[in-house]
Amino acid sequence: MTVKKISMIGLPMDLGQTRRGVDMGPSAIRYAGVVERLEALEIEVDDLGDIVVGRPRLIENPNSNLKNLELVGKANVMLAENVDRIIGKGSFPLVLGGDHSIAIGTLAGVAKHYENLGVIWYDAHGDLNTEQTSPSGNIHGMPLAVSLGLGHSDLVNIYGYAPKVKPENIVIIGARSLDHGEKELIRDKGIKVFTMHEIDRLGMAKVMEESIGYLRGRTDGVHLSLDLDGIDPQDAPGVGTPVIGGISYRESHLAMEMLAEAGIVTSAEFVEVNPILDERNKTATVAVALMGSLFGEKLL
Template identity: 35%
Template sequence: MKHDMLPRPLALIGAEVGEGASDAGCKWGSQALRERGLAAHLRASGRAARWTGMVRAPAARHSAQRLRAVEHFSAALAQQVLGPARAGALPVVVGGDHSCAVGTWSAVAEHWRAQGDIGLVWIDAHLDAHTPATSLSGAPHGMPVAALLGHGSPGLALLQGWAGKLKPHNLVILGARSFEAGEQALLTRLGVRVMYMEEVARRGFGACFAEALALVQRHTVAWGLSFDLDALDPADAPGTGTPVAAGIALADALAALRGCAADPACAALELVEYNPLHDADGRTARAAFALLKAMTAPQGRGARPAPCAAAQACAELS
């Protein structure tokens, strides 16, 4: 399959959704990062970048309405992601609670469906693999992984008219340290590779990301990265809806992720769960800026994009 050899422009898409979470402050995360100058920050590093759309979820006044609101939002977000993907840009979805991942990756899977399967590295403090039947809170931001695997609410799992956007062996979850038995049981039954935070701390984030990226590339035509800011240690990123202690160090994430989107098989990026209401000193916004700048670091003009260091493990695992 032939990929464009030149750096693709970055299509920034705001995912204005907080209805999936108990703390709805993440709904204003993408707008806050836009107002802080995210696009200009990325352009200053040498990459064409502009906001191509902002998608806002309908308000849900009661908890029972949250799932329906997220279902409607996911369909709208998927359409917003498909446009830039078809035009040859790199969609970069900025959230927003993590329920937005259903729209993002359903669109990416739809775009690549005729060519083959997509892979996904999911970096998160949580497993996000609940279904309505296993979730005690009923919060949709705890359900996107299950939905993308084809389980749970039909309004999410059947987005774009088909289920199973991700095959279990094409998904790796990295950094999980807060989860419930029901969601863990689903992932175990399906055989999804989960690198819990204990393993990340023991082996190092760089080594784990290298293996994760190699795994999601083995049987796929394209891959993506979904990064939940609560994967980071709260000392580096306190401004999230659900911070969890003892997370990934920002410096380690920046070192491992640098230039990963230069891989022409990278189909999209997603950065979620920024909650400006909990980010009084702007520390988490700066972390978000640094992460996206690292991921999208450009290569030399006209040269074949070099894969990030993590991808060099592919040959060893193939």
């Protein structure tokens, strides 16, 4: 699939975790030249701006240990509505985060349009925690579980249906920090995971060949959810939960280039850019460069 029109929307939210600053991610990505980069590929870019989250008063829910449950839910409903509208108009939705809890809304808006949506979760973490298994109560560690229909009902049922994705339609790439409950869920549901062990052993080219072949045969669309902490902190330091030993900058470009050649990605989000923790906007610049490769930019 050749992308001709992209509708870009930001959700500047940091409520899914406790380290402030990731709400500035969409601004940092724009500052790094995302619109110019994509327009240079002869893609029409419609920047819809940011969903207004504001600075709401944080309310503790006595019935849940999940942090900012109501606020995260409300923001994700707004995102789902926008993403649904973008796809309905025939445009490619590109979502800028924000912490990874925004994937709840992205997937709610996207999955409505597909019978068998595939998901590539490019991340150091599985984000498969639930209220019962989460050590922290941070919702940014739960969006993939929520999208599978597992977790708090207020999140699971966002946009009026559940689940959004099936476990056999998911591929996690780059995992190297998984909680005990997540490991059990991966084994129980048979979720396909390429940890850093597989990436080191097989090489990124083989990992992407297998991922593309696996999803192409069973899905009618593929959503890419790329957390910048999937990339090694040497290359992408501006993230809230860095984990050493990650995917390299060049390996990530290869992954995006192979996805562009395969033409299977139908929606995407780039999340967890935190300019407060960054070095001269390095991580946002990496995000924009990877977007270039995803949408067809070539070295030659």
